[in-house]
Amino acid sequence: MLQKIGYRYLILIALAVVVAVLPLIFPSSYYFRVASLVWVSALAAIGLNVLMGSAGQVSLGHAGFFGIGAYAVAIGPAHFGIPPWAALLLGCIISSLLAYLVGRPILKLKGHYLAIATLGLGVLVALVITTESRWTGGPDGMPVAKLVLFGWRVSGSDTWYWVTGGLLILGTWIALNLNDTPTGRAFRALHDSEVAARVAGINVARFKLQAFVIAAAYASIAGSALALMNGFINPDQAGFLHSVEMVTMVVLGGLGSVVGSIVGAAVLITLPQVLTVFQEYEHLLLGFIIIVSMIFMRDGIVPTLSRILAKRTQA
């Protein structure tokens, strides 16, 4: 246990160092933007990893919650005059509430059936956002007011780099906290054997719902952060492709590994940027790399690499 506590802070310190040191090697503000995008995506992926990696329940509609968060900070200030930071919290509450209400019936489903039900939820949210153009600007999207905190106007890609980096560290801390607590153990237990978890007195339905709500809250806050950072939002952020992208980040990085979700997000965001030099072959190569890495690192990048590393140090 002592090792575990040390391990938790080691990860946080390493992450903080990475966030602090990266700007030193950034040649232009474009890099700040890409890195901020990684931090935001990683935040959403970490939340989804609580649901998928720890509790073992799939969600193919998670971009829906991302979209709710994003449109909350767009619609709140524009139509209701709510300050952006309050709209962020409100979006998080709405997402959590929706996850709670919808999760109760659909989390009774398992495997593929749950995947389809969550997919439906995501599609539904995207549909509402696209069609309610009076509120959302429809398929064209809508502008997002600048975030103002205590008179401080948050703008510029380097400022957003630090804000999103801070959010990611906070999100990582919470996700790491959860792992070795009664709640975290209940998640992992019901993942491995639902019947044994129930016999141990775990209310499986309740804990699945908790994991679903946590994941929705993470996605919502990440969505709000992205919308505020970009100053613009369109329905693609709530769409099915974005849901798939989030799942890919979690699986590619390593199910159940918090660091894995960050690495998965980093790979999936930066790889297309790197591959642009190959022009029309970009997507082909991206797909190829993902397939190859899933074949050779089936448990995900981080768990596989740490296992190899552990073997090396033992030998």
Added chain:
Amino acid sequence: MTILAARDIGISFGGVKAIDDVSFAVSPGQILSIIGPNGAGKTTLFNIVSGVYERDQGQVELSGEDVTGLTPDKLATRGLSRTFQNLQIFQRMTAAENVMVGRHLRERCNLLADLFRLPSVTRQNAETRDAALAFLDDVGLRSSADVPAGSLSYGACKRLEIARALASEPRVLLLDEPAAGCNAVETEEIEELIRRVAAKGIAVVLVEHDMKLVMKISNHILVLNRGKPIAEGKPQEVRDNPAVLEAYLGKHGAREAARA
């Protein structure tokens, strides 16, 4: 004084009566064994009593209260725990964590406190781990505490399941073939363990194929065949019951056994 009683339990799967009118009762500190040939319905009976299956008829009483149809987690809060014939280990967790999950009902579990890892959570974690290590010690697995459960041997997993079940400090423990796949030494250890559990006042219901073990430790034996009770009583009475011999060995075998 009866702590767990099942009355006239019955369940059918697609027209086949898997359990038909089975009753039993067990008192604190007693060891009741349920035996019978393969397919007799022993595990099905366990699944009904522990709330995993829903029975078609009959009633289950725990501490004098009707608990028929309650889910396993509700039954756990009332002091019923069990192990599984086909292992149900949390493979991706360490042995210690498996047993810590068994302490779930003995822990305060608050989502917000857990998310922010309040000092109380850390303190409780240490207590739970200490308790889990003591239970692992009980089954001789203390040295494997931090080994992933998925890499433990079959026999060790069997004992780990018992430790996890005991960790909830149950009043009734259902053991589904705890000695299956164990060698003679391990079986003896399990026998000792079951005796210690019963000595603590826990009611033990045992499904087991190892007859030597069953005959040695049971206070009472219930014999099932094709879902029906065919005999019950003290080990000696059951051993000499012709119906039991016939169920296990067939008519011809029973004649041979009588001659032997």
